[in-house]
Amino acid sequence: MRCAAPPRLANWLLERFGTTSRLHSLLGDLAEEYANGRSRGWYWRQALGTVALDSVRTLRTHAHSLSFIVTSVTGAKRRDRTREDAFAWVARVRRGLRADEASQLQEWLKRRSHRECIARLAAEGDSPETLAVLGEIFLINPEWIDAPQRRSPAINVLAALAATFISALPLIYTHHYVPGLILGPAIEGSFTETMGTVYASDRRTTRRVVLADGTHVVMNRATRMIILYINNWRSVLLTRGEATFTVARDPLRGFELAAGGHLIRTVAGTFNIHLTGKDAMELTVLEGTVTVFPAHASAAGAPVALEGGTNLPVPRQLNARQMLISEPGTESEKSLSQLQAQARIAWQG
Amino acid sequence: MGRREFLSQHELLVMLAVLRLGREAYGVPIGAEIAERTGREMLLGSVYATLDMLERKGLVASRLGEATSKRGGRAKTYFKLTAMGLRELREAQRGLQALSEGLPELQGVQS
Numbered sequence: 001m002r003c004a005a006p007p008r009l010a011n012w013l014l015e016r017f018g019t020t021s022r023l024h025s026l027l028g029d030l031a032e033e034y035a036n037g038r039s040r041g042w043y044w045r046q047a048l049g050t051v052a053l054d055s056v057r058t059l060r061t062h063a064h065s066l067s068f069i070v071t072s073v074t075g076a077k078r079r080d081r082t083r084e085d086a087f088a089w090v091a092r093v094r095r096g097l098r099a100d101e102a103s104q105l106q107e108w109l110k111r112r113s114h115r116e117c118i119a120r121l122a123a124e125g126d127s128p129e130t131l132a133v134l135g136e137i138f139l140i141n142p143e144w145i146d147a148p149q150r151r152s153p154a155i156n157v158l159a160a161l162a163a164t165f166i167s168a169l170p171l172i173y174t175h176h177y178v179p180g181l182i183l184g185p186a187i188e189g190s191f192t193e194t195m196g197t198v199y200a201s202d203r204r205t206t207r208r209v210v211l212a213d214g215t216h217v218v219m220n221r222a223t224r225m226i227i228l229y230i231n232n233w234r235s236v237l238l239t240r241g242e243a244t245f246t247v248a249r250d251p252l253r254g255f256e257l258a259a260g261g262h263l264i265r266t267v268a269g270t271f272n273i274h275l276t277g278k279d280a281m282e283l284t285v286l287e288g289t290v291t292v293f294p295a296h297a298s299a300a301g302a303p304v305a306l307e308g309g310t311n312l313p314v315p316r317q318l319n320a321r322q323m324l325i326s327e328p329g330t331e332s333e334k335s336l337s338q339l340q341a342q343a344r345i346a347w348q349g
Numbered sequence: 350m351g352r353r354e355f356l357s358q359h360e361l362l363v364m365l366a367v368l369r370l371g372r373e374a375y376g377v378p379i380g381a382e383i384a385e386r387t388g389r390e391m392l393l394g395s396v397y398a399t400l401d402m403l404e405r406k407g408l409v410a411s412r413l414g415e416a417t418s419k420r421g422g423r424a425k426t427y428f429k430l431t432a433m434g435l436r437e438l439r440e441a442q443r444g445l446q447a448l449s450e451g452l453p454e455l456q457g458v459q460s
Contacts (some may be wrong), residue, residue, distance in 0.1 A: 008422075022376075022397045028423030029376040029393055035419045050394025057398065171357070 010047035086118040214248035242274035401406035
C-alpha cells in the first residue's frame with residue numbers, strides 16, 4: 001500500500017472543472033486506487049480524461065446559449081424592438097387574447113428569436129401562467145428560462161410599466177388561464193420538460209407520488225402530468241389519463257390543475273380527475289371543495305375574447321361527493337353516494 | 350421515463366456490471382468488472398457520468414457507503430438497479446437476442 005498523497009494538482013483540476021454530481025465519490029475512488037498501487041500516470045489520465053469528458057458534455061449542453069451570446073453582440077436595436085413587442089404580447093396574453101390577436105401572435109411567434117424573447121420575458125416576470133399559455137403554443141427551451149438576460153435601462157422602464165399593468169389584472173387572469181382554450185389544443189410535451197417536473201405512469205402500473213408540499217397523487221395507468229411549483233403557485237397540468245389528488249393545505253399558495261380545457265382550483269381536498277377525451281373530463285370531488293372554471297368558449301371553437309369589465313363565466317363550486325362530467329361546451333353535475341364516490345377510484349385497488 | 354429511450358452501449362455495460370456486482374457495486378469495481386469482462390477500459394469519470402444519467406432516468410438507485418482514510422475520508426456511493434432498470438435491461442437483452450438469432454456470422458462467437 002502506498003502512503004504518498006495523490007497528485008494535488010490533479011485533484012484541484014477535478015474539483016474545479018469536474019461536473020459529475022458524484023465528484024466526492026469519484027475522488028475517493030481515485031484515492032483508493034492510488035493507495036492500492038496505481039501509478040501517478042494512471043491518476044493523471046483519469047483526472048484529465050474526466051475533466052475533458054465533462055467539458056465536452058458542458059459545451060454540448062450550453063452550445064445553444066453560447067451561440068445566442070455570439071449572435072446577441074450584433075443587432076441590439078432589433079433586439080430591443082423585439083422585446084418591446086414581446087412586452088406588449090405578454091400583457092395581452094395576461095389580459096386574454098382577442099380572436100384577431102391570437103392569429104397575430106402566432107404569426108409573430110414564427111420567428112425563433114421572438115419565441116425566445118417572449119419566453120425569457122415571461123420567466124423574468126415570474127409569470128408561470130403566461131409561460132404555461134406560451135408553452136401551449138410553442139416548445140420553450142429550458143435554457144431560455146434558466147439564463148435571464150440583462151435588461152437595458154429603457155427595457156427596465158417598460159418592464160416596470162408592464163408589471164404595473166399586469167398586477168392590475170389578477171382577476172381577469174383567473175378566468176383566462178385555461179390551456180387549450182385560448183389558442184387551441186395543447187401541444188403535449190411543450191409545457192413540460194421545459195418548465196416543470198414530469199411524472200408519468202406506464203400502461204401496466206399505477207403510480208403514487210408525493211409532491212414537495214405534501215400533496216399526494218395516485219396516478220392511474222398511462223397517466224402523465226407536469227408539476228410546476230413557483231413562488232405563489234402550485235400548478236399542475238394533466239395531459240393524459242386519470243389521477244386522484246389529495247391536496248395539502250397551504251395558506252400561502254393556491255393549488256390549480258389544468259386539464260381537458262378546464263381550470264380546477266382548491267385550497268385543500270381530494271378529487272379524482274379523468275381525461276376522457278381531447279377536451280373532455282370527468283371530475284369527482286371526494287373531499288373538500290373545488291372550483292371549476294368551465295370551458296366557456298370552447299363550444300364555438302373560437303378563442304376567448306374577453307375584455308376587462310366583461311361578464312366573466314361563473315365558476316362552479318363542487319363539494320364532496322359530487323361529480324362533474326364535462327365535454328366541450330357542456331357541463332353536467334350530479335351528487336354521488338359514498339359508495340358511488342368510492343367506486344370512481346376503485347382502480348386504485 | 351416519460352418517453353421511451355433506448356439504452357446506449359455504455360449504459361448497458363454499466364448496468365450489467367452493477368447487476369453482476371450486487372451489493373459491492375461502486376465506481377472502482379464497476380470499471381474493473383467492465384475491463385475484465387470486455388477488455389475495455391472505461392474512465393472512472395465516464396462510469397460516474399453514465400451512472401448519473403441512469404439515476405436521472407430512474408434505472409439505478411444509489412446509497413452512500415462508508416468513508417475510509419484510504420479514500421481521503423470520502424464516502425463510497427453504491428448503486429443498484431431499480432425494478433425499472435431491470436425491466437429495461439431484460440428488454441434490451443431480448444432485442445439483442447432476437448436480432449442476432451440465426452446469423453451465421455455470429456455463430457460460435459458467444460462465450
